[in-house]
Amino acid sequence: MNPKRTNNIATGVIYGLVGIVVLILLFLIGYILFNGVPNISWQFLTSPAQAFSAGGGIRDQLFNSLYLLVLTLIISFPIALGAGIYLAEYAADNWVTHLIRTTIEVLSSLPSVVVGLFGYLFLVIQLNLSFSILSGAIALTFFNLPLLTRSIEESLNSVSDLQKQAGMSLGLSDWRTITRIILPVALPGILTGVILSAGRVFGEAAALIYTAGQSAPSVDYGNWNIFDPASFLNPMRPAETLAVHIWKVNTESVTPDAHLISSASSAVLIIVILVFNLGARFIGNWLYKKMTATR
Template sequence: MNAKTSNKVATAVIYSFVGIVVLLLFFLIGYILVNGIPYISWHFLTSPSQSFLAGGGIRDQLFNSIYLLILTLIISVPIALGSGIYLAEYAPDNVITKLIKTAIEVLSSLPSVVVGLFGYLLFVIKFGFGFSILTGAIALTFFNLPLLTRNIEESINDVPDLQREAGLSLGISRWRTMVKIVLPSALPGILTGIILSAGRAFGEAAALIYTSGQSAPIVNYSNFNIFSQSSFLNPMRPAETLAVHIWKLNTEGVTPDAHSISNGSSAVLIIVILLFNLGARVIGNAIYRKITSGRRG
């Protein structure tokens, strides 16, 4: 077999593997959407769930997922941003830095259920936070932090050194060069990583079963006092998220229409995650065009 023929064969094999992956992805997403979209309605999205009666919705679970995600990003983004800047710009190339990067890699490969059990033992039991939104947000921070840190580090490293040298040659300090020149250039990649990690956290269930809880108590959406137990903004109340709700329906669901609610909830979850991924690309391209007047691929 000559080089030209072997190249064609190798290319065909690679395209075949890629095609299989794409077909599997479309099959899974299509199956969930086809079976779930017919059950989605305004009543389904705005009604509370029912434990024993049919006709319940996912209002509280959907709000809990969004609230927990916002709280997670508030905690994790500043930590990941500082860590990413340090590793990309200030960390010396020595054994300690390599150890830190190895620890980040190990942490990113931990199963989410292990992170959930860690959060349960430390924050729920040891610190006495109980099952709460705050405990779930802290657990998701541990789950999300390695991905965010590596993304921010790589986005900063992708900025050409010429931009750093230009700032330093003008007498600008290293920190101001980072803040005023390097960070804005890396912003599209950083925002893309944040949005993608948000989609990953939004669909997480295993870590939240042991931290935020499996119950969705009735809350008062007109009560804005975060210290009130009945307030929807209270971060110390238990909060069953949408992903946990799906798991619960398929394992312990006793409602007559548990299968229908599970299908509809799964479709909503997939749609939201797809919107996160689409939003990451659109926002990243928009910011990149604004900064460079160009377009990313």
């Protein structure tokens, strides 16, 4: 077989494989949006869920998902950033570091049900945090940390050593070189990691059923006192998220329009993740340009 022919066949096969991926993706997203979008209405997004009758909305679940995401990122991002910086810039190449990396990899392949049950036993029961957004956020942090740490470490490592040397040669401390020179360059990669982990958090159900709970008590969106149990910002209240809601209406619910609700909720879930992705990219690009003066 001559090289040209080999090349054509290889290219054909690769195009075919890519085509399969794209088709599956388009089919799934198309199916969800096609079935869901017609059922989304302002009323659906702004009214509370109904247990027995039709016409329930997803107001609380949607908010809970977003709130949980924010809380999870607030807890996990600083930890992951610190760990990522340590692994990329400070850690010596020895067995301790290898052990840490292996541990992170093991943690990242932990099934989410296991994380959920661990969260239930440890956070909900042992630490007496009860079914709450906080329990959910901490459980999701366990879930989220490995991915986030790894992606931050990799983004930092992808920045050329020459940049670090330049900083050193000016008599700058390691810390200043890392935070002011390397981190800005690594920002787009770090952001990709945040977006990926956010998508995972947003779509997670199993780990949350046992930690954040399955009930969405009605809350007061005008009450800004986070210590008040009725406040929407109270992290100690149980909170069913959108993904958990989809699971629940499909398994236990007796509402007659369960199918409509889950289709519409799925579509909302996808759209929100998309908006989050685009928003994060936009803000990230803006920040990157501001910090690096590239236009």
